[in-house]
Every structure is written in C-alpha cells, then in structure tokens.
Amino acid sequence: MRYSHQRELILREVLKRTDHPTAEQICTSLRAECPRLSLGTVYRDLNTLVEIGKIRRVSVPGEADHFDGEQVAHQHLWCRKCHKLQSLYIPQEPLQQLVDACPGIRADDFAVTVFGVCSSCLAQEEKAE
Amino acid sequence: MRYSHQRELILREVLKRTDHPTAEQICTSLRAECPRLSLGTVYRDLNTLVEIGKIRRVSVPGEADHFDGEQVAHQHLWCRKCHKLQSLYIPQEPLQQLVDACPGIRADDFAVTVFGVCSSCLAQEEKAE
DNA sequence: TTAACTGCAAATCTTTTGCACAATC
C-alpha cells in the first residue's frame, strides 16, 4: 500500500475527533482543506483503515456507520435521546473472559453496544426536575 | 393494535426459525403460503414486532438486519467464514453487572456481538486437518 | 513507467413511505 494524501487526512480526522463521526461528517469536515474530496474515497479509505486496524467501525441499527480512532479497547452507548454515541469504559478483562469462555467457537473480536440515555442527557433531565 | 394475518404469519415464522433470518428471507419463505406478501409489509410488521418486544433485531455491520424470536436473553456470534449468525449463551448476570456498573448513564438494553468462526465452521476446519 | 488511488457518477442494496384498496373491529 502506498501513501495517499486523502487517506492520511481521513485517518488524522478520525484520530482527532472524539465524537465518532460518520463517513459523511468526515467528508464534510475535510472539504475545508481538501475541497474535491469525494464521499466515495472517504468510504474506500475508511474501509482500508478499518482493515489494517488503525480505526474501528461502530455500527448502530438504522444508522450510518460511525468511526472511532481511540486505540484503547472500549465499548459504546447509543443514546436514545440525542442519538449520539458515547464511549463506555467497561473493564475489558472480565468481558474478554466471558467471551473466551464460549465453547466451540473461535472469537477474535467483540463489541458491546449499550442502549439508553447518555450522561449529558441524564444530567439535563436531572437539572429539569 | 388489531389482528393482522400477515403480522401473525411473520411472527410465527421468526419464532419458528433459529437461523436469524432477514426481512427478505422471511418474505421469500412466507410467499409459499401467502403469495402476495410484500417486502414493505414484512419490514413494517417486523418493526412493529420489535417495538412491542415480541422479537429482537440483530444488526451486523454491512449486513441487512436479522431477526430473532428467542425469548431468553442471549448474544450472537457473526461467523467470518460462513457469514451466519450463531446464538451465544454468555451468562447474562455478569454481563448485566458490568453494564450496570457504568457510571453516569441509564442503560436499558445491551447487545454483545462476537466476531470470529462459528462452531460448525470450526468443526470443518478440524476435520480438514 | 506502472500500479495504486481518486473523483465523479451511476449502480446497488436495504429500508421507508405515499397512496389506493382491503380487512378488522
């Protein structure tokens, strides 16, 4: 694989952001510095970056895929109020042990998605009371 | 909500099957006994059935949604070889405890998706050696 | 120079939706 300006920009953008952007959002952001960047390229490069393990894909039912540059193993909460992803730091070891204990399979990765209300929406609710 | 023949058929089909079918697969199957069944109706009814908690939606990145009628809380393995879902009976209690221990959020549901090789593909591999 | 990468547009796939008709209560 050889160097590509676009792929580098996309990687840096995902690593920089903590809000789990979609391909569309990444493309829109980067057009400020790279006006001819196409959404097709963003999708292609994001797929490559996921394949080589530099970033992670976060899927939520009914939503466009989101992308995450955080290297530490962690999970996600999908907020039913604000429809945003929040990182969730569930201890990895006990999770890993539970997955590893599954008989008869070979697990090489796993994702936990929690559905509910995120901390900022919850704080707002409490303020309103 | 009132009775509907189609919704009933769809529910029974999902409850009967253990292979986590997609909307398309459910529609194709049911056309044997209900030839004018439309895919739009299947999607509509599946959404309703998920909403009222009779079935569950299982999402896998890059795949059409799958549907699951099993009532017992359980998780899923997405097999990278055969591209099928397999039910995974990770003990619910320890998982629930880990999720409940997340500070500052309100969790009302969660899903664990494991990626790897399912038991039948693994068995085939071992047989080939 | 040549193979990989890009932009663009069209295609594909999944899911939703508008509307006229049918079925349920």
Added chain:
DNA sequence: GATTGTGCAAAAGATTTGCAGTTAA
C-alpha cells in the same frame, strides 16, 4: 363505517463500483 393494515411502486439513505484521469514510487 371508521380506522388500521396491505400491496405496490417509488423514494430515500448508505455504501459500493466502473471508469477515466491523477499520483506516488
């Protein structure tokens, strides 16, 4: 009879792909 549900087709949204031109090695 009022209203919910359906079939059909079109639309919408997300993602992939073909192709001709560009760029890195």
